[in-house]
Amino acid sequence: MNFTVALGAARAKSRPGAGPGLLSRLVSKLGASGWRPWLAPLAALLVWEIGAHLPGVDARFLPSLEAVAVRGWRGFVHDDLFHHVLASLGRDLAGFVLGACAGVSAGLVLGFSPLAQRALGPTLMTYRQISLFAWIPLVSMWFGGNEAGKIAFIAMAAFQPTLVNSWRGVAEVPKSYRELSNVLLFGRLGFVWLIALPCALPQIFTGLHSALICAWAGTVGAELLFNIAPGIGGQMNEGQQLFQMDRLLLCILLLGGVGLLFNLLARAAERRLLRWRTL
Amino acid sequence: MTAPARETAAHALDISHVSKRFLVSGRKMLALSGVDLHVDEGEFVSIVGASGCGKSTLLRLILGLDTDYEGEVRIDGVRVKTPGLDRAIVFQDHRLLPWLNVRSNIAVALRHSPLGKAEKAERVDAQMRLVGLERFSDAYPAQLSGGMAQRVAIARALVNRPRFLLLDEPLGALDALTRLRLQNELLRIVRQEGATAILVTHDVDEAVYLGDRVVVMRPDPGRVATVLSVSGPQTHDRSSPGFIGLRDQVLALLGVAYNGAELSLAREADAREAAPA
Ligand SMILES: Nc1ncnc2c1ncn2[C@@H]1O[C@H](COP(=O)(O)OP(=O)(O)OP(=O)(O)O)[C@@H](O)[C@H]1O
Ligand SMILES: [Mg+2]
Numbered sequence: 001m002n003f004t005v006a007l008g009a010a011r012a013k014s015r016p017g018a019g020p021g022l023l024s025r026l027v028s029k030l031g032a033s034g035w036r037p038w039l040a041p042l043a044a045l046l047v048w049e050i051g052a053h054l055p056g057v058d059a060r061f062l063p064s065l066e067a068v069a070v071r072g073w074r075g076f077v078h079d080d081l082f083h084h085v086l087a088s089l090g091r092d093l094a095g096f097v098l099g100a101c102a103g104v105s106a107g108l109v110l111g112f113s114p115l116a117q118r119a120l121g122p123t124l125m126t127y128r129q130i131s132l133f134a135w136i137p138l139v140s141m142w143f144g145g146n147e148a149g150k151i152a153f154i155a156m157a158a159f160q161p162t163l164v165n166s167w168r169g170v171a172e173v174p175k176s177y178r179e180l181s182n183v184l185l186f187g188r189l190g191f192v193w194l195i196a197l198p199c200a201l202p203q204i205f206t207g208l209h210s211a212l213i214c215a216w217a218g219t220v221g222a223e224l225l226f227n228i229a230p231g232i233g234g235q236m237n238e239g240q241q242l243f244q245m246d247r248l249l250l251c252i253l254l255l256g257g258v259g260l261l262f263n264l265l266a267r268a269a270e271r272r273l274l275r276w277r278t279l
Numbered sequence: 280m281t282a283p284a285r286e287t288a289a290h291a292l293d294i295s296h297v298s299k300r301f302l303v304s305g306r307k308m309l310a311l312s313g314v315d316l317h318v319d320e321g322e323f324v325s326i327v328g329a330s331g332c333g334k335s336t337l338l339r340l341i342l343g344l345d346t347d348y349e350g351e352v353r354i355d356g357v358r359v360k361t362p363g364l365d366r367a368i369v370f371q372d373h374r375l376l377p378w379l380n381v382r383s384n385i386a387v388a389l390r391h392s393p394l395g396k397a398e399k400a401e402r403v404d405a406q407m408r409l410v411g412l413e414r415f416s417d418a419y420p421a422q423l424s425g426g427m428a429q430r431v432a433i434a435r436a437l438v439n440r441p442r443f444l445l446l447d448e449p450l451g452a453l454d455a456l457t458r459l460r461l462q463n464e465l466l467r468i469v470r471q472e473g474a475t476a477i478l479v480t481h482d483v484d485e486a487v488y489l490g491d492r493v494v495v496m497r498p499d500p501g502r503v504a505t506v507l508s509v510s511g512p513q514t515h516d517r518s519s520p521g522f523i524g525l526r527d528q529v530l531a532l533l534g535v536a537y538n539g540a541e542l543s544l545a546r547e548a549d550a551r552e553a554a555p556a
Contacts, residue, residue: 180374183362185391198378276378276419
């Protein structure tokens, strides 16, 4: 018990610039959660806002921030924008789960089995070189341009980073740990459960994290390029056809916001599950 | 058995004419050359030698981690082919699993022990008390100091009550005071468990203090230069003339000489080695 207390004290001590004042405490708190990444997007918003109000700028091409906000308010309160966001999220989740499960499984098999690695490694390396978008015609032929095709495409987006990272994570378990496993007579199963998987977990998480982002990007791609359906991408298609810039910009802001949320969630999960690394 | 009456049959551990080569950038490099060492049950053998003279490699061969070598490593006359629970090691780096807490790090060594669950827990607790870490049973390796981590590694090695305890610079990372305390602990534990211990160390004081014998190894290629017997009660008194004499002798053999006499001793040893070649 007093150990945890001591630890907390040590950590508090090691935090730099934790002054007594409220302001400095706030600054250090923001610093701990990283305020720097917010600087660039805020600056971009500011430039946008100033630009929109410059004389001679056509509001139809560059609507102001408040116009977009009004559009958002109306969309969520009076319209069914919320359902579109949910539709995109559902699609994204389905594709992510499918692709990530397949990717992690395939990566683990490759990492653990030298035979599989020799047989499939080069093929998968080649697959990595092919742009995701090159598959669109094929995927839409195989799975159709509707829900199945979209989800298949999103799954492909999530597959690749999970595959590569879990493969590498398992393959890169240090030799010294293999030696330890031999000395302690762990056997193959013990090695996998007690050493290889936990050792590879940070890397597997890195893969899942980037798969989350890739899948979200893939969701928008699929919604824009496959058949039109409810979703943020569908909204963008509509906005483009009706020449509603504020609607397009709103969708872009929504995409960014959701991506940001995913990032935060993934990082929080990572911190929790890999507590032993950051202690 | 019609085998020639070998004096080796009486030893617990026999290392006979062991040579080990490594392939380093396409070239065969001799890491161990004709190493002979015979260790009795319950003996405490210290090994000293310059960095890179093959001490860790020798321990790996005793563990059975590497069977690709010339010569033989035998336990009770039977060739070592695989690792076993009769041999435990404290690695040069503590090699704890960072994702397991202290208790689990010790408990994993009992995975293949025939003990019951309660007995295992009991053993782990006893080991943690032994190395003085019972308060840290739930801490993770990242929360431990280097010395504490090394003590967990010692506890993990001891938890199976191994017959052979191999120690690869186990106290290297510790401060002088903890080191002295743990040396006594180690001696007590090894005596209490009746284990046969082989300790690799860079600390000549430690080698003489703990060892019944001190094996001095030399590099290029790694070989046993001399084996010194540490006998008599005075050797557990670090300030006794016997202890100091022996320590200086080992230092001289390692090529660290303070005066002419010791230097000539080192030269003599070199000459002895060079003679048969
Ligand atoms: N896996 C390996 N591949 C190639 N060479 C190796 C390997 N392991 C050890 N060696 C070589 O064998 C020699 C002996 O290494 P070893 O680790 O046994 O030395 P050591 O006596 O334990 O040194 P130290 O006191 O620094 O720990 C070194 O020259 C090293 O380069
Ligand atoms: Mg070594």
